[in-house]
Amino acid sequence: MPQFVQxxxxxxxxxxxxxxxxxxxxxxxxxxxxxxxxxxxRCGACRIKVxxxxxxxxxACASILSKEEIDAGWRFACRHxxxxxxxxxxxxxxxxxxxxxxxxxxxxxxxxxxxxxxxTTTLVAQLLDLQSGHVLAVETALNPQAVHGADLMTxxxxxxxxxxxxxxxxxxxxxxxxxxxxLIALAPSTMDPPGSVLxxxxxxxxxxxxxxxxxxxxxxxxxxxxxxxxxxxxxxxGWELPYDPEVAFLPCLGGFxxxxxxxxxxxxxMHDSEELIGFVDLGTNGEIAIGNRHGIFCTSTAAxxxxxxxxxxxxxxxxxxxxVEVEKDQEKEVLCHVLGGGQAQGVCGSGLVDAVATGLDxxxxxxxxxxRNDHRPFHLKDAVSITQHDIRQLQLAKGAIAAGISILxxxxxxxxxxxxxxxxxxxxxxxxxxESARRVGLxxxxxxxxxxxxxxxxxxxxxxxxSETRPDFDPVLEKVRHVSLASDGEFQETFIKKTSxxxxxxxxx
Amino acid sequence: xxxxxxxxxxEALLDxxxxxxxxxxxxxxxxxxxxxxxxxxxxxxxxxQVVGKRFQEGEWFLDELVYSGEIAKQAMEKLxxxxxxxxxxxxxxxxxxxxxxxxxxLGKDIFINFATSAGFKVIDLGVNVSVxxxxxxxxxxxxxxxxxxxLLTPAAGGIPQVIQDLVEKGVRESLKIIVGGAALTEKxxxxxxxxxxxxxxxxxxxxxxxxxxxx
Numbered sequence: 033m034p035q036f037v038q039x040x041x042x043x044x045x046x047x048x049x050x051x052x053x054x055x056x057x058x059x060x061x062x063x064x065x066x067x068x069x070x071x072x073x074r075c076g077a078c079r080i081k082v083x084x085x086x087x088x089x090x091x092a093c094a095s096i097l098s099k100e101e102i103d104a105g106w107r108f109a110c111r112h113x114x115x116x117x118x119x120x121x122x123x124x125x126x127x128x129x130x131x132x133x134x135x136x137x138x139x140x141x142x143x144x145x146x147x148x149x150x151x152t153t154t155l156v157a158q159l160l161d162l163q164s165g166h167v168l169a170v171e172t173a174l175n176p177q178a179v180h181g182a183d184l185m186t187x188x189x190x191x192x193x194x195x196x197x198x199x200x201x202x203x204x205x206x207x208x209x210x211x212x213x214x215l216i217a218l219a220p221s222t223m224d225p226p227g228s229v230l231x232x233x234x235x236x237x238x239x240x241x242x243x244x245x246x247x248x249x250x251x252x253x254x255x256x257x258x259x260x261x262x263x264x265x266x267x268x269x270g271w272e273l274p275y276d277p278e279v280a281f282l283p284c285l286g287g288f289x290x291x292x293x294x295x296x297x298x299x300x301x302m303h304d305s306e307e308l309i310g311f312v313d314l315g316t317n318g319e320i321a322i323g324n325r326h327g328i329f330c331t332s333t334a335a336x337x338x339x340x341x342x343x344x345x346x347x348x349x350x351x352x353x354x355x356v357e358v359e360k361d362q363e364k365e366v367l368c369h370v371l372g373g374g375q376a377q378g379v380c381g382s383g384l385v386d387a388v389a390t391g392l393d394x395x396x397x398x399x400x401x402x403x404r405n406d407h408r409p410f411h412l413k414d415a416v417s418i419t420q421h422d423i424r425q426l427q428l429a430k431g432a433i434a435a436g437i438s439i440l441x442x443x444x445x446x447x448x449x450x451x452x453x454x455x456x457x458x459x460x461x462x463x464x465x466x467e468s469a470r471r472v473g474l475x476x477x478x479x480x481x482x483x484x485x486x487x488x489x490x491x492x493x494x495x496x497x498x499s500e501t502r503p504d505f506d507p508v509l510e511k512v513r514h515v516s517l518a519s520d521g522e523f524q525e526t527f528i529k530k531t532s533x534x535x536x537x538x539x540x541x
Numbered sequence: 542x543x544x545x546x547x548x549x550x551x552e553a554l555l556d557x558x559x560x561x562x563x564x565x566x567x568x569x570x571x572x573x574x575x576x577x578x579x580x581x582x583x584x585x586x587x588x589x590q591v592v593g594k595r596f597q598e599g600e601w602f603l604d605e606l607v608y609s610g611e612i613a614k615q616a617m618e619k620l621x622x623x624x625x626x627x628x629x630x631x632x633x634x635x636x637x638x639x640x641x642x643x644x645x646x647l648g649k650d651i652f653i654n655f656a657t658s659a660g661f662k663v664i665d666l667g668v669n670v671s672v673x674x675x676x677x678x679x680x681x682x683x684x685x686x687x688x689x690x691x692l693l694t695p696a697a698g699g700i701p702q703v704i705q706d707l708v709e710k711g712v713r714e715s716l717k718i719i720v721g722g723a724a725l726t727e728k729x730x731x732x733x734x735x736x737x738x739x740x741x742x743x744x745x746x747x748x749x750x751x752x753x754x755x756x
Binding site: 185251424528 | 599600601602603604605608639641642643644645646647650669693694695696697
């Protein structure tokens with residue numbers, strides 16, 4: 033048995049060495065592959081086509097894939113381990129499809145382009161083949177500005193200091209330049225270098241990348257007059273790239289609602305939908321939009337880092353050793369699924385929501401969020417427990433999102449059942465179980481309504497890149513109304529109520 | 542109102558039984574018995590102290606904290622016609638506001654509810670309050686304490702400006718300053734010249750009560 037095996041991605045021929053038996057899900061996660069069902073072998077989004085080497089057929093694949101597909105070498109990456117040198121193609125890059133509602137129309141053109149999701153915490157850049165619509169390479173990195181504040185307002189505060197903004201602007205431009213060089217290095221040598229770069233991000237990220245004055249975003253009414261799309265040449269940003277491509281940042285919708293929401297609207301095609309749909313991007317900030325072609329309401333709410341397991345005592349990201357899933361068996365025993373299968377070392381955001389949902393079902397946690405057993409931590413597996421403080425952090429985070437959704441529904445004059453679909457974007461949205469999200473009162477929608485949407489910022493950018501003509505955003509922007517929660521007295525009242533769990537009905541007169 | 546009835550009122554509030562609380566105080570209000578009304582107020586204040594303790598110990602969370610405050614407020618409104626001239630606050634005056642640059646009022650409003658129930662007369666300046674408005678209110682009301690709330694990091698720099706202006710107007714020495722909110726820490730609060738940092742509304746009320754009673 034070899035200690036290491038080689039995993040090679042076609043067609044870019046990126047090769048990495050991984051320990052024998054490594055979970056392909058974790059290997060591919062590093063390449064930006066998404067697992068909408070959380071790697072449970074249900075959705076088939078992580079399809080891979082084996083070109084060299086052998087992957088024995090797993091049960092999940094045998095039951096979902098057709099005989100033709102299996103014979104052609106198709107498998108689900110999430111159900112396999114790397115046990116020999118292997119080369120395969122990623123199905124996800126071949127057909128960059130969001131959901132059955134959102135397949136892209138790719139207008140075939142020569143050349144390549146780069147799309148970048150500029151997040152407060154994470155940066156994701158993809159190199160796209162404009163001929164086929166394929167993703168040629170993916171680079172991810174942490175936002176280097178995060179050392180000057182994890183949350184947006186702390187970042188803004190730093191940017192208001194002497195030379196603070198220049199520093200933040202320079203660090204993000206430099207980092208993104210590195211990522212683009214990395215993408216070019218990863219791409220097959222036959223491909224042209226990118227002819228354009230397109231970015232989306234929240235309004236603070238937009239202002240910092242573009243080098244705009246932050247002070248309007250730091251004080252009431254938290255609006256800026258510089259929300260428009262911005263264009264640069266790569267050279268203006270300090271990027272020495274072949275052909276000096278044009279770089280554009282999508283327009284913002286308002287002071288606290290950036291082009292990440294615009295991209296989400298484009299990705300879910302909310303602006304064209306006759307039926308009412310909604311989406312939330314669950315990160316440090318929760319971006320929420322609800323609407324249809326007749327009008328869209330959107331907002332953003334500070335949820336804090338609990339969904340990313342930040343501020344949770346034994347919190348960790350969804351990596352080996354993380355409890356990603358918690359449920360109860362028929363004997364009411366708590367069952368935990370640990371990523372990688374070994375000892376549990378911590379709990380990630382989806383595991384936390386599952387754990388609280390299970391704790392509520394088993395009566396370990398009261399409807400007000402109190403740990404019933406004299407505040408003693410709720411033991412999950414091995415040395416991992418969740419504490420009273422962890423539950424409170426989750427209550428605050430889910431209260432903010434649930435209240436935001438409630439206010440937008442009211443603005444749209446609709447109830448939860450009026451939405452034909454509600455999309456969950458972002459990494460947490462991909463992993464969290466919809467029944468747990470519903471159980472803890474994070475989302476008031478049914479399991480049928482809730483759908484994972486992957487990275488809607490990237491999907492939205494792709495709809496722009498792949499469209500035949502440079503799209504006109506004005507008709508979309510005209511439909512959007514920003515609902516400010518900071519000045520909404522009803523929001524605070526709703527938020528307080530939503531920090532409780534759903535059965536606390538006596539408090540809801 | 543008998544000791545038993547006082548206990549019943551207190552229990553109803555601690556059960557978050559709004560109808561039960563309002564039933565007892567409405568009955569008291571119809572008798573127009575001043576002494577009974579005073580005892581009802583005492584029972585409510587006692588219950589809210591227990592609420593605060595439960596909150597501080599993690600037994601209760603925001604929903605119960607705010608809801609119990611809301612019930613207490615409605616109960617007090619029922620009793621107020623009888624108490625009329627007897628509503629003199631027992632603990633002196635507190636001025637509070639959210640510093641300029643910030644529009645949040647949630648924590649401030651919970652604090653107001655608790656401070657009022659603890660017997661303080663509270664002057665609420667609202668949100669986005671300027672340096673001048675803070676100083677003007679302090680000069681006008683001569684409070685025991687000034688409370689400043691701040692939840693947004695960029696607005697926190699306004700707090701030392703408020704304190705500096707009070708120093709310049711010569712009124713800083715005669716009052717205590719307490720600050721609180723998500724953007725602040727105890728270290729920051731003391732460095733910019735506040736007398737205390739309130740990690741939550743209940744602890745904040747405990748602090749100003751101790752100040753008031755220590756005078």
